Amino acid sequence: MTPAGHRTIPVDPATAVLLTPLPIHDVTLRGFWGERQRLNRDKVIPHCDEWLERAGWVGNLRAAVDGTLATNRVGRLFTDSEIYKIMEAMAWEVAREPSPRFEARLAELSRLLTEAQAADGYLNSFYDYPGGPERYSDLEWGHELYCAGHLIQAAVARLRAGHDDALVAVARAAADHICREFGADGRDGICGHPEIETALVELYRATGERRYLDQASRFVERRGNRTLGDTMYGGRDYYQDDVCIRDAPVLVGHAVRALYLTAGAIDVAVETGDQALLEHLAAQFDRTVERRTYLTGGMGSHHHGESYGEDFELPADRAYAETCAGVASVMVAWRLLLATGEPRYADIIERTLYNIVATAPSDNGDAFHYVNTLHRRSMSVLPDPNHPSLRRTDGMRAAWFTTSCCPTNIARTLASLGGYLATVDGRGLQVHQYVDGEIQATLPDGRGVGISLETAYPLDGMVRLRVTQSDGEPWALSLRVPGWTEKATLRYGATTHQLAPGTATVTEAWQVGDELTLDLGMTPRWVRPDPRIDAVRGCAALERGPLVYCLESADQHEVDLNLVEVDTSAPFAVREPDDLPGSLAIIVSGTVRDEATGGWPYLPSQTGRPARQVKLTYVPYHRWGNRGPSAMRVWTPAVGGP
Structure with a gap:
């Protein structure tokens, strides 16, 4: 200690x-x-x-x-x-x-x-x-x-x-x-x-x-x-x-x-x-x-x-x-x-x-x-x-x-x-980052408080919190609701609350053993760049929870990642890849155009170039490069969707 x-x-x-x-x-x-x-x-x-x-x-x-x-x-x-x-x-x-x-x-x-x-x-x-x-x-x-x-x-x-x-x-x-x-x-x-x-x-x-x-x-x-x-x-x-x-x-x-x-x-x-x-x-x-x-x-x-x-x-x-x-x-x-x-x-x-x-x-x-x-x-x-x-x-x-x-x-x-990861103030305890673990804290007035967190985050958006230390007097437990979430809920007692991004605070005379369940949702989502970011205008990137995803050539050996487009209106499939344990891959639909045979690269239209349908596998960006030399991209030209 x-x-x-x-x-x-x-x-x-x-x-x-x-x-x-x-x-x-x-x-x-x-x-x-x-x-x-x-x-x-x-x-x-x-x-x-x-x-x-x-x-x-x-x-x-x-x-x-x-x-x-x-x-x-x-x-x-x-x-x-x-x-x-x-x-x-x-x-x-x-x-x-x-x-x-x-x-x-x-x-x-x-x-x-x-x-x-x-x-x-x-x-x-x-x-x-x-x-x-x-x-x-x-x-x-x-x-x-x-x-x-x-x-x-x-x-x-x-x-x-x-x-x-x-x-x-x-x-x-x-x-x-x-x-x-x-x-x-x-x-x-x-x-x-x-x-x-x-x-x-x-x-x-x-x-x-x-x-x-x-x-x-x-x-x-x-x-x-x-x-x-x-x-x-x-x-x-x-x-x-x-x-x-x-x-x-x-x-x-x-x-x-x-x-x-x-x-x-x-x-x-x-x-x-x-x-x-x-x-x-x-x-x-x-x-x-x-x-x-x-x-x-x-x-x-x-x-x-x-x-x-x-x-x-x-x-x-x-x-x-x-x-x-x-x-x-x-x-x-x-x-x-x-x-x-x-x-x-x-x-x-x-x-x-x-x-x-x-x-x-x-x-x-x-x-x-x-x-x-x-x-x-x-x-x-x-x-x-x-x-x-x-x-x-x-x-x-x-x-x-x-x-x-x-x-x-x-x-x-x-x-x-x-x-x-966490702080205290005169009201109580604030949790800013979600981890599987334990938090013990002393409030400014000297009272000891504690919680345990059970979660698979960031694989899962479910966070179960249990009070492990409290003197029975009221104190506030504040939880950050990330800006990326759209359907967050907090359940404690018999009540479930819909949460907006920001901070959710519950003040109770907490007893040891009291539980709350925070569900942040982990639906994959496409994001688009501000149009002033010219370099990736017309592209989309894939996120899930706090993780940015990427395409890596290790998952699509026969596809030139420089020639793909993703269909952002198509449904997602999620699976655990065999060669990246502890992660989830997201499968999306897209197309890959045939490579040009040569000649001047600036044409009135590229729409006539043949394209074929492909399934593209996205993996968490933080895992890229762990399977050997690879090409990779986060932003991909996109069709469909908003």
């Missing part, structure tokens, strides 16, 4: 917000997400840790201790950050469930960091050694503060689990160095890759030391003053330094940078009581979701710069939708949910969790998507499993990348996932 006085929780506002998150100990996961947490613990984290050694990135720290960085350093300039993210993942895991293996590894790495750290608190294996680059000589691309931010995040995880140990001492020394170096009397600079902002606020929350919050606020306010140099990736908006964050109407530039900055700015706004900034950030993110986000929740439509496009510039076959951007989007939406209570933020979290976060790791936990395209025209390419991959867009998950930010981000997210 968590030691007294500590809340093992990834986001823990010190200032009162509308909803209070729960420690990861208060949520037990089984089913879909429980299986992925076990996979993360047993395979993903050890796999990443092995590659950190294999690629030589931990060796960089040893070289820093030995004084051999000039000849022995390998990898890109931000490799330290991946070590810190795996340390954070281990810290959450041992807080959730003891692990002597992870504890020993954390101690080993912490000793190494202690030895590598400079006397003034500076720590980075790419800079500040004889013959190497000078520290803070390249704020645009150097990632020094970004790396320090991830170090601090790992230490916050340890602190919140009650361990004030060597890792915490290293991180606090690094944070104090940054406050001196970039404080009111120091460098008037910012990092080209935001992350330090959120880290410093969380360290303030964990320690109560105001200087960390003040420094985070300085970094946020310095954005947009054009202090960073210009870049070929769309100018200074690439790293959000072209316009003050209070003036920018929508997220621009590198998607991960923009989202990390937004998360940090929300944290600053909450802790400083800056309601105007908070409202602006919410509007900024809302516009981004409404105009610059893929059906899967993915963000980033430009390969050049891993960045946002213009409004409605969302080409399926050029979707970048980096896994890290999905993680960062969840971070932003969760903070806005806590601050506003608006269920639409839980909706985007659900969409992104099931269709980006769950898509990234392979079923075996030993390979990962960096990019999450929505259309793979040709067969994906198998990467070399023995070397870090340079290629992120080949359609197959790779064991490791030369830039491996995504696998480690997935590891720390899954390890701390229990802290993103």
Whole structure:
């Protein structure tokens, strides 16, 4: 259990917000997400840790201790950050469930960091050694503060689990160095890759030391003053330094940078009581979701710069939708949910969790998507499993990348996932994501409440809730009704209620054993794009519950997916595929046209080209690519239906 006085929780506002998150100990996961947490613990984290050694990135720290960085350093300039993210993942895991293996590894790495750290608190294996680059000589691309931010995040995880140990001492020394170096009397600079902002606020929350919050606020306010140099990736908006964050109407530039900055700015706004900034950030993110986000929740439509496009510039076959951007989007939406209570933020979290976060790791936990395209025209390419991959867009998950930010981000997210699912307020308990498992919580007045959830979600939309702890006094149980559902019902006692999307709240003097049944319905549904999304106009995509579906060539070997049309007026058939256990496939009717024999591809009409009827098998998007090289598409030209 968590030691007294500590809340093992990834986001823990010190200032009162509308909803209070729960420690990861208060949520037990089984089913879909429980299986992925076990996979993360047993395979993903050890796999990443092995590659950190294999690629030589931990060796960089040893070289820093030995004084051999000039000849022995390998990898890109931000490799330290991946070590810190795996340390954070281990810290959450041992807080959730003891692990002597992870504890020993954390101690080993912490000793190494202690030895590598400079006397003034500076720590980075790419800079500040004889013959190497000078520290803070390249704020645009150097990632020094970004790396320090991830170090601090790992230490916050340890602190919140009650361990004030060597890792915490290293991180606090690094944070104090940054406050001196970039404080009111120091460098008037910012990092080209935001992350330090959120880290410093969380360290303030964990320690109560105001200087960390003040420094985070300085970094946020310095954005947009054009202090960073210009870049070929769309100018200074690439790293959000072209316009003050209070003036920018929508997220621009590198998607991960923009989202990390937004998360940090929300944290600053909450802790400083800056309601105007908070409202602006919410509007900024809302516009981004409404105009610059893929059906899967993915963000980033430009390969050049891993960045946002213009409004409605969302080409399926050029979707970048980096896994890290999905993680960062969840971070932003969760903070806005806590601050506003608006269920639409839980909706985007659900969409992104099931269709980006769950898509990234392979079923075996030993390979990962960096990019999450929505259309793979040709067969994906198998990467070399023995070397870090340079290629992120080949359609197959790779064991490791030369830039491996995504696998480690997935590891720390899954390890701390229990802290993103439910909240409490003065009225009672709120359930935002549906999992098979248990929730125990303490209300602000000190009363303990608890529920169990029994569900096969997302295979099934039926969620049975049972009260497991209550003192018999009234409290409110609030359930999110997803925006995608059309026929949701809630039954408790002898009454069944029809529910509209939003929030359903029942206030009762609950007794242990009281039950409710939420039925969200899981009828497959076709969705159409906004006509301003020119790249997929005239197409349809298939969804069922929170899952986006796709066509994969593994299920239709004789069909060129580039030549199919779906009939959205035809009935569906649903079955469990033999080679994707635990999923449901949806069978639809469609046609495939004969391939043109050659010649000019632009004709007055294509209607004369022969077509034949076919049955098309859709599978959950998060499972694609697990059966070997494949072509794939989410959006398909459509006939029939509305």
